Amino acid sequence: MKETYSDFIAKSTIKAADKEHRRKINFNIGKYNAVVPKGKEQFSDVNLARERAKNIKWKAIETLDKQLETFEANITRRGAKVIWAEDAQQALDAIKKICEEKNCKTLVKSKSMVTEEIHLNDFLEKNGIESVETDLGEYIQQLDGEPPYHIVTPAMHKSKEDVAKLFAEKLGTDPKATPEQLTQTARIILREKYVQAEIGVTGANFIITDIGGVAITENEGNARLSCSMPKTHIVIAGIEKVIPSMTDLGLFWPLLSTFGTGQMVTVYNTILTGPRQANETDGPDDMYVILLDNGRTNIMANEKQRESLYCIRCGACLNACPVYKNIGGHSYGATYSGPIGAVITPHLKNMDEWKHLSYASSLCANCTEVCAVKINLHELLLENRHESVEQGNSSYGEKIAWKMWKQGMLHRKWMNIASGKIKNWVVNSMIKGWKEHRGEMNFPDKSFNQLWKEKNGNR
Numbered sequence: 001m002k003e004t005y006s007d008f009i010a011k012s013t014i015k016a017a018d019k020e021h022r023r024k025i026n027f028n029i030g031k032y033n034a035v036v037p038k039g040k041e042q043f044s045d046v047n048l049a050r051e052r053a054k055n056i057k058w059k060a061i062e063t064l065d066k067q068l069e070t071f072e073a074n075i076t077r078r079g080a081k082v083i084w085a086e087d088a089q090q091a092l093d094a095i096k097k098i099c100e101e102k103n104c105k106t107l108v109k110s111k112s113m114v115t116e117e118i119h120l121n122d123f124l125e126k127n128g129i130e131s132v133e134t135d136l137g138e139y140i141q142q143l144d145g146e147p148p149y150h151i152v153t154p155a156m157h158k159s160k161e162d163v164a165k166l167f168a169e170k171l172g173t174d175p176k177a178t179p180e181q182l183t184q185t186a187r188i189i190l191r192e193k194y195v196q197a198e199i200g201v202t203g204a205n206f207i208i209t210d211i212g213g214v215a216i217t218e219n220e221g222n223a224r225l226s227c228s229m230p231k232t233h234i235v236i237a238g239i240e241k242v243i244p245s246m247t248d249l250g251l252f253w254p255l256l257s258t259f260g261t262g263q264m265v266t267v268y269n270t271i272l273t274g275p276r277q278a279n280e281t282d283g284p285d286d287m288y289v290i291l292l293d294n295g296r297t298n299i300m301a302n303e304k305q306r307e308s309l310y311c312i313r314c315g316a317c318l319n320a321c322p323v324y325k326n327i328g329g330h331s332y333g334a335t336y337s338g339p340i341g342a343v344i345t346p347h348l349k350n351m352d353e354w355k356h357l358s359y360a361s362s363l364c365a366n367c368t369e370v371c372a373v374k375i376n377l378h379e380l381l382l383e384n385r386h387e388s389v390e391q392g393n394s395s396y397g398e399k400i401a402w403k404m405w406k407q408g409m410l411h412r413k414w415m416n417i418a419s420g421k422i423k424n425w426v427v428n429s430m431i432k433g434w435k436e437h438r439g440e441m442n443f444p445d446k447s448f449n450q451l452w453k454e455k456n457g458n459r
């Protein structure tokens with residue numbers, strides 16, 4: 001059994017039985033469910049908006065090479081430097097080089113899943129650089145030594161009491177402090193870090209081709225401070241983040257905020273088109289944009305899976321997924337959790353090691369129903385299973401079991417050979433784990449086919 005799989009089973013078994021965990025998740029996702037329908041009312045036809053967004057992403061991904069080259073030419077013209085990274089190591093090496101050139105001791109960082117993907121904080125720590133998360137949820141997670149639990153709401157699994165306890169342990173605050181007092185504590189600490197930091201790192205919600213811009217969306221203003229106060233700004237973006245035109249933001253900004261948090265539009269929306277220009281007072285002296293592949297071209301090369309690159313990381317599919325709501329974000333063991341994580345992780349990493357995520361789904365299609373850009377997530381999960389079998393990743397026992405099942409299905413007489421007692425024994429004793437969470441299977445003595453024949457003959 002692969003380690004990633006046994007880890008997944010162990011963690012999800014514990015979480016699925018953890019009622020307190022479920023209570024917190026249902027509470028937080030419930031708040032989201034209450035406001036998202038209201039946010040959707042801003043669209044005269046929300047399905048048309050989703051369809052349009054999907055078409056724009058289709059166009060962007062189908063012409064990705066040209067989009068990225070045009071983006072590079074446009075942003076370079078205004079003084080930014082673009083670095084192409086094929087994998088995580090190349091991105092980390094580039095960041096290390098910049099840190100050395102800038103003699104960086106402290107770096108501030110806004111929330112970015114792609115920096116989680118390349119394990120940037122661990123890398124910086126090993127290289128003696130302090131990396132401070134400035135998004136409140138990420139800051140909480142960093143204090144607790146945990147990765148984000150959700151792609152939009154990193155500390156979704158923590159109650160306000162949990163956060164008060166954590167702050168009391170790590171920062172010496174009052175264990176009964178209110179959320180406002182805790183936020184104020186974090187703010188005081190973080191403001192100091194913005195002033196100290198030599199470098200600010202952000203992700204990118206969108207890379208805008210026609211103006212050579214990077215769009216960043218956030219609710220706290222921390223990303224704006226991270227990219228404008230330090231003298232150097234590094235953007236790290238997956239190559240799929242492209243949209244062709246700035247005017248597309250008129251659709252994508254409200255779509256991302258509504259499907260992500262139920263807001264009509266997120267509080268701070270920033271477009272950056274390079275470092276501070278000669279006639280400007282704000283902004284960094286230097287700006288670098290790292291365009292990361294790290295397995296995305298594997299997905300590009302796969303015609304069926306390509307549409308998973310349309311994802312705008314709104315998180316709606318996680319909130320809608322019955323599996324996610326039971327096992328939680330950390331059980332996945334991957335940077336991207338929930339349905340979209342289960343679709344892309346086997347391609348970003350390794351199918352054989354991560355295929356189990358695609359099997360952890362009831363295929364109820366709720367994810368597809370809620371996706372902001374109408375990605376057929378449940379079909380892609382099924383496609384992953386198909387590709388995994390095609391690649392020969394199934395175990396010997398599984399292959400034999402399916403062969404027998406196929407023969408049984410093709411030959412009705414074989415199905416009738418086994419009595420109800422034998423079928424009960426096979427399911428209740430031979431199928432590992434069947435009885436752990438279910439009652440015993442109890443087949444009738446005769447099959448439906450046999451009863452039909454007895455009643456109607458061979459008609």
Ligand code: SF4
Binds near residue numbers: 310312316317377
């Ligand atoms: S797959 Fe769709 S619903 Fe899920 S995070 Fe991406 S855009 Fe949002």
